């Protein structure tokens with residue numbers, strides 16, 4: 001049997017998450033095909049190492065697919081595959097359970113380790129425990145946490161093949177995608193993340209304090225749920241149990257207490273820097289570097305130091 005990876009739709013070329021999912025796909029030791037949707041650059045994706053064939057479904061409605069449309073397309077391909085997987089992105093975690101339900105098979109969500117042909121490790125209880133789960137044999141449908149897998153190299157030379165897609169589902173359609181992050185790196189795969197909490201006090205202060213620092217570090221911006229709920233930052237920036245899971249090389253937590261629901265989303269970060277005026281805040285225990293300071297003094301001082309370099 002073969003393995004099918006769904007490439008993330010990403011304006012900037014090849015999403016890191018796609019390369020990470022391709023690495024995960026090698027686990028089964030069978031030929032790996034990569035499905036690219038819409039007008040995504042199939043030739044660029046053919047360079048991802050370990051891919052045998054790039055399947056390009058370039059029907060107009062797949063340029064901005066709904067989960068229903070993607071599930072329908074995957075169902076039309078499923079007989080050829082023993083494994084269908086994608087990184088744990090919003091589209092994949094919406095479409096793949098639909099495919100699993102249609103095929104009457106299990107859905108493994110956000111696997112962090114692949115232990116056998118149908119055995120996986122996945123986080124439960126906000127990432128505080130890892131469950132080992134065994135799926136039924138047969139078609140494996142899963143998402144993987146990209147940050148647990150090294151991105152595949154870009155020295156491959158796969159064939160590109162155009163495929164027909166079933167007609168659009170038609171009940172709903174995507175009218176546009178708007179990146180709240182602007183030119184910034186994609187949050188889930190950013191190498192540096194600057195993140196702010198409720199202590200920022202307002203949207204204006206959040207932006208005024210954190211944007212220049214993020215610019216200097218080439219970072220994505222993130223936020224706690226408290227900051228999002230207070231309207232200081234958009235929903236897409238929320239990190240944690242009910243937001244995005246990040247695993248950057250550097251995570252800078254500015255005025256964040258470190259509630260378990262937040263730290264569930266940052267535990268895989270390589271280095272955590274926390275700035276908080278309370279030395280007993282839980283984030284200070286988790287941080288590699290904990291700075292006890294007022295954020296409104298420490299962050300501008302940090303920026304000054306960085307621009308002096």
Ligand code: FAD
Pocket residue numbers: 196197198199223224225226227238239240241242243255256257258259260261262275276277278281293294295296
């Ligand atoms: P607070 O807990 O209020 O912390 C503010 C921190 O800022 C404090 O430690 C304080 O000492 C410090 N501070 C204040 N002023 C300054 C200053 N001037 N200088 C320096 N430090 C200062 N939260 C998430 O983030 N992500 C999630 O996905 C998420 N999911 C949740 C799911 C559920 C079901 C529930 C119940 C909660 C969830 N939460 C989530 C909310 C979570 O429990 C916390 O309430 C939230 O993370 C707290 O955000 P915060 O750190 O910004 O705010």
